[in-house]
Amino acid sequence: MHDAHLSRTVSAQSLEDAGQWLLDLQTQPERFEDFDRWLHSDDEHFEAWAQVNRTWDTLGKQPATTQRHWPRRARLPLLAAACVSALAVCATLALSPGWRADYSTGTAQTREVTLADGSRLTLAPQSAVNVRFNESQREVTLLQGEVFFDVVHDAKKPFEVRSEDAVIRVLGTAFDVARRTTGLSVEVRDGTVGVNGQYRLAAGQRVWIDRQSGLGTPSTVVPAEVAGWINGAQFFENVSVAQVVEQLDRYQRGWIVIQDPALANKRVTGLYDMRDTQRALQALVAPIGGEVRQYSPLLTVIGSKKTVAEK
Known part of the structure; x- marks a missing residue:
C-alpha cells in the first residue's frame, strides 16, 4: 500500500470524497471494492484518506457519546468531510443513547457503579443505563451495550432490568445482560433470574431473546465464564x-x-x-x-x- 502519511496538499474534492467514504463504509460494507478502486486510482487519495482519518481520530478522543451514529448526507461540505463540523458533533450527542443516560461508557472503557442499595453494575464498553430507585422499586433500563449486575438481596423490593426486548426480575443475584443488534442475551453466574415471566434461569443458564420473533432460546454456560469480558x-x-x-x-x-x-x-x-x-x-x-x-x-x-x- 502507498505511504499515506506523507504531508502534502490535497484538493477539496479528494477530502470530501474521503470523508464520504469514511461514512458510507459504515453502513454499506458491500461498497468496499468501489472504495478500494477509488483509493488506488490516485496517489492524492491516499493522503486525503489519511488526513480525514487523523482528524476523525482526534474527534474520537472526545467523550464517548461523540463517536458513533454520525449523520449521513448525500454531499458533505469540506469541513464535514474532514470530520470537524461542530453541527455533526452536536447531532451525534443528541442521537446517542449515552447522552441521556445516568451512566455510560466509551470505546474500550468499562465502569463500575455502586447503587444506593449497595448493588454493583459493571458496564462494558459503549454501554449506557438509566437508574430509577425509590421506596417501592429498584429499576435499571439498559439503553445500549452490556452490563454485569451483582444485586443485593431484598425480598421486599425486587430488582428489575428493562430493555426493549425483555424485563428481567431478580431479588438478589449475579447476572449479565447484553443488548445485541439482533436481540438480547441473559446469562446467570449466581442465584435465580426471571426473564419476561417465561424463563426462570439458575446459575449456569442463559437465554437468547430474538428481537424479530420475540422467541427465547435457552442454553447453558459455565458460571465462571459469565461476564468474562471484565477481565x-x-x-x-x-x-x-x-x-x-x-x-x-x-x-x-x-x-x-x-x-x-x-x-x-x-x-x-x-x-x-x-x-x-x-x-x-x-x-x-x-x-x-x-x-x-x-x-x-x-x-x-x-x-x-x-x-x-x-x-
Missing part, C-alpha cells in the same frame, strides 16, 4: 462471526467492516482477548479462510482471502 477475555460458543465482530467493535474507535456476507454468517467457538482487537480478529477469521486488513486506525476490513487480496 479482558470473552468466550463465544457457536455464534456467528458477525456477533463476535460486533463485540470487538466496542473496543476500538472507527469500524470493522465484514466484506464477505458468507464469512459473517459462519459459526465459531473460541476465547478472544477483547483488549487486542487486531489479534482477536486474526484468531477469529484465519481458521475459516478469512483475512484482516487495516486501511487506517479507523477502518479494518475482513473478508475471504480472495476478496481482500492486494489489487
Whole structure:
C-alpha cells in the first residue's frame, strides 16, 4: 500500500470524497471494492484518506457519546468531510443513547457503579443505563451495550432490568445482560433470574431473546465464564462471526467492516482477548479462510482471502 502519511496538499474534492467514504463504509460494507478502486486510482487519495482519518481520530478522543451514529448526507461540505463540523458533533450527542443516560461508557472503557442499595453494575464498553430507585422499586433500563449486575438481596423490593426486548426480575443475584443488534442475551453466574415471566434461569443458564420473533432460546454456560469480558477475555460458543465482530467493535474507535456476507454468517467457538482487537480478529477469521486488513486506525476490513487480496 502507498505511504499515506506523507504531508502534502490535497484538493477539496479528494477530502470530501474521503470523508464520504469514511461514512458510507459504515453502513454499506458491500461498497468496499468501489472504495478500494477509488483509493488506488490516485496517489492524492491516499493522503486525503489519511488526513480525514487523523482528524476523525482526534474527534474520537472526545467523550464517548461523540463517536458513533454520525449523520449521513448525500454531499458533505469540506469541513464535514474532514470530520470537524461542530453541527455533526452536536447531532451525534443528541442521537446517542449515552447522552441521556445516568451512566455510560466509551470505546474500550468499562465502569463500575455502586447503587444506593449497595448493588454493583459493571458496564462494558459503549454501554449506557438509566437508574430509577425509590421506596417501592429498584429499576435499571439498559439503553445500549452490556452490563454485569451483582444485586443485593431484598425480598421486599425486587430488582428489575428493562430493555426493549425483555424485563428481567431478580431479588438478589449475579447476572449479565447484553443488548445485541439482533436481540438480547441473559446469562446467570449466581442465584435465580426471571426473564419476561417465561424463563426462570439458575446459575449456569442463559437465554437468547430474538428481537424479530420475540422467541427465547435457552442454553447453558459455565458460571465462571459469565461476564468474562471484565477481565479482558470473552468466550463465544457457536455464534456467528458477525456477533463476535460486533463485540470487538466496542473496543476500538472507527469500524470493522465484514466484506464477505458468507464469512459473517459462519459459526465459531473460541476465547478472544477483547483488549487486542487486531489479534482477536486474526484468531477469529484465519481458521475459516478469512483475512484482516487495516486501511487506517479507523477502518479494518475482513473478508475471504480472495476478496481482500492486494489489487
